[in-house]
Amino acid sequence: MRLVRVIRSNPLVFSGVAIVGIFGIVAILADIMMPHDPWGYGQPFLAPSRLHLLGTNDVGQDIFSELLLGSRTSLLIGFSAGILAVVIGVFIGMIAGFRGGLIDNLLMGMTDVVLVIPALPLVILLTVYVRSNIWLIVAVIGLVSWPNTARVIRSQVLTIRQSGYVESARALGADDGWLMLRHILPNVMPLILAKFVLVVAVAMLMEASLSFLGLGDPSTKSWGMMLRYAYARGGFVRGLWWWYTPPGLCIGLCILGLMFISFGVEAKSDPRLKRVLDR
Amino acid sequence: MSRLLEIRDLHVYFDTPRGVVKANKGVNLEVDEARCTGLMGESGCGKTVLLLSILHLQQPGRMVKGSMSFDGRDITLLEEREMQHIRGRQIALIPQNQATALNPSYTVKQQLTEAIRVRREGMGSPMILSWRFYRPNADELREIEESLREVGLDNGETMHRLLSSYPHQLSGGIRQRVLMAMALLMQPLLVMADEPTTALDRATKVAVLELLRKLRQETTLMVVSHDLQTIRSICDYVAIMYGGRIVERGPSGEVLNNPRHPYSQILLSCQQRRRGEPLVVPSIDTLDLINPPPGCSFHPVCPRAMPECAGFEVTEKLVGNVRIACHLFTEERRNC
Amino acid sequence: MLEVRGLKKHFTIRHNPLVRLHHRDHVVRAVDGVTFSVNEGQIFSIVGESGSGKTTLAKCILRLYHATGGAVIYRNESVFEMNKREIIQFRRKVQPIFQDADSTLDPRHNVYAILEEPLLIHRLGDRTDRERRISAAIEKVNLPSSLLGRHPCELSGGQRQRVAIARALLLNPDVIIADEPISGLDPVVATQVLDLLTTLRRTSGITIVLISHDLDTISYASDRIAVMYRGKIVEMINSDCFDDVRHPYARFLKGIGSEVPKARFPESVHRLSHEKHEGCSYAEHCLQRIGVCDRTPPELRQVAHGHHVACHVFPGA
Numbered sequence: 001m002r003l004v005r006v007i008r009s010n011p012l013v014f015s016g017v018a019i020v021g022i023f024g025i026v027a028i029l030a031d032i033m034m035p036h037d038p039w040g041y042g043q044p045f046l047a048p049s050r051l052h053l054l055g056t057n058d059v060g061q062d063i064f065s066e067l068l069l070g071s072r073t074s075l076l077i078g079f080s081a082g083i084l085a086v087v088i089g090v091f092i093g094m095i096a097g098f099r100g101g102l103i104d105n106l107l108m109g110m111t112d113v114v115l116v117i118p119a120l121p122l123v124i125l126l127t128v129y130v131r132s133n134i135w136l137i138v139a140v141i142g143l144v145s146w147p148n149t150a151r152v153i154r155s156q157v158l159t160i161r162q163s164g165y166v167e168s169a170r171a172l173g174a175d176d177g178w179l180m181l182r183h184i185l186p187n188v189m190p191l192i193l194a195k196f197v198l199v200v201a202v203a204m205l206m207e208a209s210l211s212f213l214g215l216g217d218p219s220t221k222s223w224g225m226m227l228r229y230a231y232a233r234g235g236f237v238r239g240l241w242w243w244y245t246p247p248g249l250c251i252g253l254c255i256l257g258l259m260f261i262s263f264g265v266e267a268k269s270d271p272r273l274k275r276v277l278d279r
Numbered sequence: 280m281s282r283l284l285e286i287r288d289l290h291v292y293f294d295t296p297r298g299v300v301k302a303n304k305g306v307n308l309e310v311d312e313a314r315c316t317g318l319m320g321e322s323g324c325g326k327t328v329l330l331l332s333i334l335h336l337q338q339p340g341r342m343v344k345g346s347m348s349f350d351g352r353d354i355t356l357l358e359e360r361e362m363q364h365i366r367g368r369q370i371a372l373i374p375q376n377q378a379t380a381l382n383p384s385y386t387v388k389q390q391l392t393e394a395i396r397v398r399r400e401g402m403g404s405p406m407i408l409s410w411r412f413y414r415p416n417a418d419e420l421r422e423i424e425e426s427l428r429e430v431g432l433d434n435g436e437t438m439h440r441l442l443s444s445y446p447h448q449l450s451g452g453i454r455q456r457v458l459m460a461m462a463l464l465m466q467p468l469l470v471m472a473d474e475p476t477t478a479l480d481r482a483t484k485v486a487v488l489e490l491l492r493k494l495r496q497e498t499t500l501m502v503v504s505h506d507l508q509t510i511r512s513i514c515d516y517v518a519i520m521y522g523g524r525i526v527e528r529g530p531s532g533e534v535l536n537n538p539r540h541p542y543s544q545i546l547l548s549c550q551q552r553r554r555g556e557p558l559v560v561p562s563i564d565t566l567d568l569i570n571p572p573p574g575c576s577f578h579p580v581c582p583r584a585m586p587e588c589a590g591f592e593v594t595e596k597l598v599g600n601v602r603i604a605c606h607l608f609t610e611e612r613r614n615c
Numbered sequence: 616m617l618e619v620r621g622l623k624k625h626f627t628i629r630h631n632p633l634v635r636l637h638h639r640d641h642v643v644r645a646v647d648g649v650t651f652s653v654n655e656g657q658i659f660s661i662v663g664e665s666g667s668g669k670t671t672l673a674k675c676i677l678r679l680y681h682a683t684g685g686a687v688i689y690r691n692e693s694v695f696e697m698n699k700r701e702i703i704q705f706r707r708k709v710q711p712i713f714q715d716a717d718s719t720l721d722p723r724h725n726v727y728a729i730l731e732e733p734l735l736i737h738r739l740g741d742r743t744d745r746e747r748r749i750s751a752a753i754e755k756v757n758l759p760s761s762l763l764g765r766h767p768c769e770l771s772g773g774q775r776q777r778v779a780i781a782r783a784l785l786l787n788p789d790v791i792i793a794d795e796p797i798s799g800l801d802p803v804v805a806t807q808v809l810d811l812l813t814t815l816r817r818t819s820g821i822t823i824v825l826i827s828h829d830l831d832t833i834s835y836a837s838d839r840i841a842v843m844y845r846g847k848i849v850e851m852i853n854s855d856c857f858d859d860v861r862h863p864y865a866r867f868l869k870g871i872g873s874e875v876p877k878a879r880f881p882e883s884v885h886r887l888s889h890e891k892h893e894g895c896s897y898a899e900h901c902l903q904r905i906g907v908c909d910r911t912p913p914e915l916r917q918v919a920h921g922h923h924v925a926c927h928v929f930p931g932a
């Protein structure tokens with residue numbers, strides 16, 4: 001298939017997909033793979049051993065199991081927020097670019113307003129009133145990260161709308177819906193994918209920061225929460241590297257993988273580079 | 280008449296992921312001083328590659344085989360540094376696309392000044408860092424104006440406006456002339472013009488042709504074009520290319536009025552058809568330059584192909600004053 | 616069959632007063648009162664240089680632009696007054712072939728998908744029927760069916776233009792409006808494409824409006840030729856008596872005499888100024904201009920049967 005060929009032809013995308021794919025599988029199969037119950041208490045501050053691969057934390061929970069379960073939360077937040085942001089961004093960008101005129105001005109004005117809303121302080125503010133849970137975080141991240149996507153999509157749609165093939169399809173009698181779905185959307189798809197992956201990365205980082213600041217959902221295990229507890233309960237001070245290093249490493253690795261995909265896909269959507277990559 | 284440029288059996292290949300593209304395979308060409316040579320052929324026949332190879336600008340293509348000598352000097356294996364002395368100052372190229380050949384962020388005056396400076400001081404001049412680099416002194420300004428007048432941009436009032444214009448403010452014809460003026464400022468021995476008249480409308484084309492005709496009196500010219508009118512009106516010697524090879528070359532009167540190679544006949548008849556005349560065009564689609572057909576590359580579509588066309592490589596044969604690469608002809612007697 | 620009456624399309628170029636105080640909005644008269652009619656089965660050519668408004672004219676006829684004034688009549692119906700359903704029918708019967716086939720084919724679709732598109736838009740036929748029609752169309756334009764799986768970037772220029780023609784043919788149109796179908800093609804390929812169009816006219820009786828800047832190449836293929844200059848038709852003539860052209864500009868294009876308009880070059884240092892001309896728009900370049908040329912624009916008048924000229928030097932018969 002075309003997608004498979006693209007992935008295999010580009011080592012950057014391939015490694016990115018591999019990294020994110022492994023984390024994805026872990027997140028899905030976490031329940032089976034976990035050697036211990038990450039919520040169960042036991043002997044605290046154990047060093048890595050055969051029984052506890054990465055040791056235990058301050059209340060004796062198995063860090064390896066926490067890590068596996070945490071990947072689920074982190075990826076869930078990342079991907080949900082990514083989907084939310086991209087759906088909004090693509091919708092607004094396509095409408096604005098395709099319709100033009102007043103609608104374009106209104107939508108882009110709105111985009112500019114949202115663009116300046118800082119996500120982190122907004123979440124901090126909201127958690128004062130609402131009890132923090134992951135869906136709140138997803139909603140906030142999703143609702144503030146779409147403007148960038150919308151702008152990029154709009155500008156791309158503006159060029160595609162002018163292109164010969166859209167015009168000739170219109171002359172064949174195609175209506176707006178047809179043009180959007182059959183010509184414009186497929187041509188902005190690589191861009192959408194690239195932007196989606198970026199938003200996912202940003203969302204994962206933001207989740208980690210929020211959790212680290214103590215604004216995360218305490219009833220879930222996530223990499224950010226693990227870091228927070230490692231910091232708050234003396235993991236850093238005592239030099240228990242097996243406590244704070246793995247979640248940090250996982251976040252970094254996961255984002256690296258996403259970035260790889262994004263770069264590769266973006267290069268592919270650049271028409272000047274595309275010719276080269278298509279060969 | 281002395282020989283200015285001589286190309287022998289030139290092969291230029293491009294390595295692509297799909298295979299080796301043989302853009303030029305065995306080109307022989309002589310350019311005599313004060314003569315205007317025309318290269319005709321369709322896109323993909325290798326004519327632009329040939330021009331660029333003369334300047335060693337064919338990268339990423341590789342010169343695989345063959346030799347070139349310019350002004351009595353072998354330039355086949357010349358170092359990059361020495362080529363820089365030849366480019367522009369001895370062989371000037373008027374590039375194909377006038378829309379992009381000028382730097383959009385400098386005015387006409389600045390770009391022409393640059394040409395003068397490069398001619399006079401060479402690439403390594405410390406002047407290039409000076410903020411005065413693009414400011415011509417009075418002599419240079421006079422020379423610039425002179426060169427623009429030479430290409431037909433003479434008008435006391437508009438000259439000032441033209442000099443301070445940026446390329447995008449100019450029409451295609453004017454840009455083409457500015458490029459010519461730039462080439463002439465270098466006072467080269469040989470001027471090569473790549474498709475000087477394509478993408479120009481009729482009035483501009485007529486004027487550019489006029490100019491090229493004038494230029495021909497003063498310097499040696501080499502013109503690449505697929506347009507019959509351009510070639511016919513300025514060239515004394517014509518070479519017709521197909522599939523990386525020159526299939527027919529000779530004095531322009533003979534080649535253009537009485538083409539002998541089947542491809543030349545088709546190419547030329549396409550452009551001088553009368554109304555109601557029957558069609559003799561076989562379906563020529565892009566030639567596969569990676570895996571060209573064996574033997575003569577034209578034989579799969581040639582209306583007069585013979586069995587031996589596929590079997591043997593063609594070599595140039597002298598028939599009258601014309602050199603033809605075709606199995607239909609033999610050196611001694613003229614076939615059909 | 617197709618009639619254009621006094622068609623006008625003006626573009627207004629607005630200058631942002633905050634950025635450029637001293638520039639006023641100005642109007643570009645891309646198409647300025649064009650009238651002609653095309654008979655069934657005719658090849659009608661419109662010739663003019665770049666910037667003469669040919670492409671704008673084509674897009675107005677197809678209702679891709681909203682014309683400023685005038686009317687286009689197709690089979691006794693006004694195109695500009697058609698409702699949504701009628702315009703879809705109109706677009707089925709009047710097909711465009713655009714300049715630069717390279718960009719009119721969606722790079723993400725293969726040839727089959729490109730050719731299937733018009734059938735899908737108009738919901739014609741089922742799967743097997745579409746397949747049959749596509750293979751028939753591709754045969755009509757002399758392309759091998761092995762090309763169907765390829766993408767446009769894998770085709771040569773001539774092949775792309777043929778795919779564009781095949782796409783236009785799939786809906787069995789009455790009229791094809793071909794905008795510069797051969798520009799950018801090599802002479803041999805261009806000849807093939809033109810031959811294809813003339814053959815189609817012969818075999819299927821399609822009416823063709825051919826738009827080009829290259830008079831020499833298309834004159835032998837067409838029945839009637841209109842020469843455009845700055846948004847106006849300056850001469851209209853049957854092509855079998857094309858050697859009789861009268862208008863100085865048409866004569867210049869035809870290469871009759873050495874009428875190179877000298878005044879052109881210093882003036883066009885900066886791109887065409889679009890101010891309205893008082894008189895004939897060609898007057899400043901015309902070697903035969905007389906006093907009246909600067910004052911009143913000439914009307915298109917009949918000088919012989921089927922021969923119209925807009926020039927004061929050649930008044931009507």
